[in-house]
Amino acid sequence: MPVPDPAPPEIVPPPTPRDPPDSVPAARFHEVSVDYDSGAGVVHALREVDATFARGRLSVVAGPSGSGKSSLLRALAGLLRARAGVIHVDGTDVTRLRSGARRRLRRSAMGIVLQDPADNLVEYLTAREQIELAARLRGTDPVEASALLAVVDLADREGSRPDELSGGEQQRVAFAAAAVGRPALLLADEPTAELDAAAGAALVDAMRGLVDGGASLVVASHDSAVIAAADHVVALRDGRVAST
Numbered sequence: 540m541p542v543p544d545p546a547p548p549e550i551v552p553p554p555t556p557r558d559p560p561d562s563v564p565a566a567r568f569h570e571v572s573v574d575y576d577s578g579a580g581v582v583h584a585l586r587e588v589d590a591t592f593a594r595g596r597l598s599v600v601a602g603p604s605g606s607g608k609s610s611l612l613r614a615l616a617g618l619l620r621a622r623a624g625v626i627h628v629d630g631t632d633v634t635r636l637r638s639g640a641r642r643r644l645r646r647s648a649m650g651i652v653l654q655d656p657a658d659n660l661v662e663y664l665t666a667r668e669q670i671e672l673a674a675r676l677r678g679t680d681p682v683e684a685s686a687l688l689a690v691v692d693l694a695d696r697e698g699s700r701p702d703e704l705s706g707g708e709q710q711r712v713a714f715a716a717a718a719v720g721r722p723a724l725l726l727a728d729e730p731t732a733e734l735d736a737a738a739g740a741a742l743v744d745a746m747r748g749l750v751d752g753g754a755s756l757v758v759a760s761h762d763s764a765v766i767a768a769a770d771h772v773v774a775l776r777d778g779r780v781a782s783t
């Protein structure tokens with residue numbers, strides 16, 4: 540007697556419990572690996588990195604030069620693709636997004652200060668115009684442009700273009716532009732690298748002020764003043780998490 544084929548069991552995924560919003564971190568890395576293909580071979584910049592960046596906190600990614608800090612930030616910003624692993628930003632798996640969607644998320648939800656000042660600013664715009672442009676891209680009003688320039692101690696440099704500013708001043712303009720419109724996530728790569736101690740301390744105060752206002756910051760730095768101000772430190776060494 541022919542045995543009737545049993546109907547394939549219907550696979551019903553269990554309902555994923557929706558986390559209450561407060562428990563969704565600003566960002567989460569799950570076994571993230573990033574490689575670079577250089578002429579000399581493959582460089583493993585991040586190796587199975589697990590890390591959680593809480594909302595409303597100042598998280599610092601620390602570690603010596605070459606440990607993978609910039610790679611972590613660029614992967615978080617969706618500026619480079621991880622070879623393996625999953626990166627969630629505010630609950631969204633950014634590793635699955637196409638480049639257009641990643642760009643939109645970056646514009647609406649993130650402010651980014653890259654390590655090299657030349658990557659952050661438009662050479663023919665004044666400090667004020669940089670902030671206005673960032674606001675327009677984010678779809679917000681640049682009403683706070685002057686206030687933000689004051690926060691980074693550059694109120695008197697509104698009309699200066701990048702070639703009239705030092706590297707440290709350019710980074711502070713970039714920081715003000717990144718912060719305009721209060722993005723959910725603010726990323727900054729070695730923001731105090733070109734600042735003297737006093738200007739560095741002022742920028743740390745500005746970062747703490749944004750966090751106290753509800754922003755989530757992830758800052759790559761090996762500056763002890765920045766690390767001392769952190770709520771949470773993720774230490775990298777050779778692309779691995781050495782401690783969190």
Ligand code: ADP
Pocket residue numbers: 575576577582583584602603604605606607608609610611
């Ligand atoms: P950090 O910011 O901590 O100095 P990076 O993320 O810049 O570290 O670099 C991590 C590793 O990846 C280093 O070994 C570095 O030389 C290498 N690396 C970074 N960028 C590139 C690139 N574009 N091509 C090849 N190797 C790179």
Ligand code: MG
Pocket residue numbers: 608609610654728
């Ligand atoms: Mg770096």
